[in-house]
Amino acid sequence: NAGVTQTPKFQVLKTGQSMTLQCAQDMNHEYMSWYRQDPGMGLRLIHYSVGAGITDQGEVPNGYNVSRSTTEDFPLRLLSAAPSQTSVYFCASSRLAQPRHEQFFGPGTRLTVL
């Protein structure tokens, strides 16, 4: 199993550009989520999904969209990038529909918005 994979590893955008961060898992996990990690702020939940076709907002959803058309994939879209979105983004998954147990994290995408 590859676990949780994320692409790209690094990305530089200009203000106003849009892009999609990819996330996939091959463990048949129901729950998937996106976090951003900023210095001194820990991990903050952006969006999450409890299964295919079901998504919801986390703590910091503004400026981001998600969809979950399959169990495996959970892409994160930045609609119009802003410098405040410079961060490290982690995708995570867990077996059940709630984050009650171990979260498996992807390697992260380091995003810089100029």
Next chain:
Amino acid sequence: GQQVMQIPQYQHVQEGEDFTTYCNSSTTLSNIQWYKQRPGGHPVFLIQLVKSGEVKKQKRLTFQFGEAKKNSSLHITATQTTDVGTYFCAGYSGGGADGLTFGKGTHLIIQP
């Protein structure tokens, strides 16, 4: 909403010294999870505590869950350079799919 406070933010120790990080939740937790993130890496699950007063050990690491299920600690005995990284607690409130809240982490820096 639920808040999970973690202290200290940074801890410098000499190799061989002990290290402890503490988590406090504003609400009673269903369980607490601990993660380690190496520099430049991603968080990796260490352990989960569920029962009131629970104590679990992994080699030199000891994890405790408070009697009231609102606080937890991670203690490392005789630190080694491989222990360097950031340790996060994550409290699960049981309230739903957004019920997992991470602390801000404790950065462990070890001086040889």
